[in-house]
Amino acid sequence: MANVERDKRSLSKQSIPCQGIIILILRLGLSGLFIYASLSKIRNPLRFKNIVANYEVLPYWMVNITAAVLPWLEFWTGVLLLMGILVRACIVMQGSLLVLFILVTGLNIARGMEFYCGCFAEDTIASGISYWHIMFNVLWLLMAVALFILERRRVSHRFLFSPNPAR
Amino acid sequence: MWRRFFFDLMIIICMGIFSGIIVNELRADGIPLLPAYMDSSFHREMDLNAFKREKCKNSCCLIFDARPHEFYEKDHLMGAVNFPPVQFGFFHGLYLADVPPDTPIFVYGRTISRACDRELAYFLALKGHKNVTVIF
Numbered sequence: 001m002a003n004v005e006r007d008k009r010s011l012s013k014q015s016i017p018c019q020g021i022i023i024l025i026l027r028l029g030l031s032g033l034f035i036y037a038s039l040s041k042i043r044n045p046l047r048f049k050n051i052v053a054n055y056e057v058l059p060y061w062m063v064n065i066t067a068a069v070l071p072w073l074e075f076w077t078g079v080l081l082l083m084g085i086l087v088r089a090c091i092v093m094q095g096s097l098l099v100l101f102i103l104v105t106g107l108n109i110a111r112g113m114e115f116y117c118g119c120f121a122e123d124t125i126a127s128g129i130s131y132w133h134i135m136f137n138v139l140w141l142l143m144a145v146a147l148f149i150l151e152r153r154r155v156s157h158r159f160l161f162s163p164n165p166a167r
Numbered sequence: 168m169w170r171r172f173f174f175d176l177m178i179i180i181c182m183g184i185f186s187g188i189i190v191n192e193l194r195a196d197g198i199p200l201l202p203a204y205m206d207s208s209f210h211r212e213m214d215l216n217a218f219k220r221e222k223c224k225n226s227c228c229l230i231f232d233a234r235p236h237e238f239y240e241k242d243h244l245m246g247a248v249n250f251p252p253v254q255f256g257f258f259h260g261l262y263l264a265d266v267p268p269d270t271p272i273f274v275y276g277r278t279i280s281r282a283c284d285r286e287l288a289y290f291l292a293l294k295g296h297k298n299v300t301v302i303f
Contacts (some may be wrong), residue, residue, distance in 0.1 A: 042190075045191060045194075045197060045198050046194075046196060046198055049198050050253045053253075053282045053286075054235050054253075054282060056234070056235070056278040056283075058282070059203065059281070060205070060281050060282035060285055060286075061201060061205055061280075062223055063202065063282050064198050064199060064200050064201065064202050065200050065201070067198060068187045068188060068191040068197075068198060068200060069184050069188070070183075070187075071187070072182075072183045072186045072187040072190070073179070073180070073183030073184075073187075075183075075185065075186075076179055076182045076183050077179060077183075078218035080179065085180060086175040088172065088175070088177060089172060089175030089176045089178070089179055090179060092172075092176065093176060093179050093180075101207070111241075111260065112237075112241055113235075113237040113238065113241075127262065
């Protein structure tokens, strides 16, 4: 009886095919996206401050603090996720940031405003406020949700060197 | 488990806040964490109804809409010209090069944020304009 129970448990724990590879791809994708997005904002804080002010959603006293801190939050979640440290917390933080970006973008589309979103460097295809931009963020949010479901570990740095995660 | 998870979240948030503040303070092109225009002693404030009455009495005033161009294009006060503080140097030369410093200037930028109007009023005060009023 105990053996049957153990088998049932192991079956339910059995990973989906190529789970390790999927987790690796999602982690690399999300961390790459956030590190890349943070760098252009960190490089030019004044420009990013003007972009945050352009959104017209934050009270004026929060604009500068947000412009100084937000890129570093993106940067650290990207770096920690890449290194496999505090993985689930990083995924939740990235998911929260993506939800925030979707809401803010949606609000400005609803107000009929279309301007440079500031997510990436100015000449990239993902820049600009549009429904396509929201879809792009929703896609990344779905990837974060998938990674949160698949990745159950808090620290998974070993995974960087071995595609089969040690459970 | 949840306690540990929230602890992890706190670690990430603290890392972001501390590195953001420290790097911003160290770099030469850092931005002030609290904007200088928080101090409202640089300008007067007036609500929209009071402004309409004032405008009737004072026809030689200038009205600037400090919001981004997209907001201005959508709707703006009659007689207002767009003057986003991001391009202050350009627009100051365009609109205010020959204007005496005591000319009444009304700055409009009524949004949730109110960052643009206060910033523009602050920049105008720094340029020596003594009669700047923010309409809210």
